[in-house]
Amino acid sequence: MAINTEKLGIVLQNFVTATSDVQGAALVTPDGLPLAASLPGGMDEERVSAMSAAMLSLGERIGQELARGGVDRIYVEGDKGYGILTSCGEDAVLLVLADQKAKQGVLMLEIKRAVAEIKLILN
Template sequence: MGASTIGGILQSFVSSTSDVQGAALVSPDGLPLASSLPGTMDEERTSAMSAAMLSLGERIGKELARGSVEKILVEGADGYGILIGCGDDAVLLVLASQSAKQGLLMLDIKRAVGEIKAVLN
């Protein structure tokens, strides 16, 4: 995997996408693969929590008969945390401000996921 290439994709995504404050690519078992997170965030802890949230979300989706999880959205007073799959081996975490327009944000995220998947495959 081109970790430096993915790191470049994440940095470009964060710097060029309005209202995106950070992004990280995480393995399903919680290891950080690449990130462009705000300096105050711990990459390893953020990665571990993202994997835990994805695992729990998948169990909830199964229990509620909702099928496979497409994305997990956490909305807080200060913004969004979005987890979305990048194939079987990685999950993208995106941090966005409260002012983000969800429709436009999801389009930008899908474009970034496409670029990341092209590197992973």
């Protein structure tokens, strides 16, 4: 069955607009191609996708080699905000960009919900 990219796009867009302090989100394939995105202006979708894939694969490798097990989430905390990668099953990875004001607990909960919704569309 074909993936409903339109629906994915809407889910991402809703997520970005409805969640406070979230600036953007992208859903990408594990080999680094965009599936759907709602990103701040000036960010190149293709590049963001490739970076997400590289980071996730490295993270998973670290999890494996350093006996941390399967990776649920990869977290980049900078002085201007967060970049959070979450696995969405075998076929997709979700990247969420949030600013430094974001409350981490709320953010994680919102991401969890979005992932559940995305997984429904993907399957």
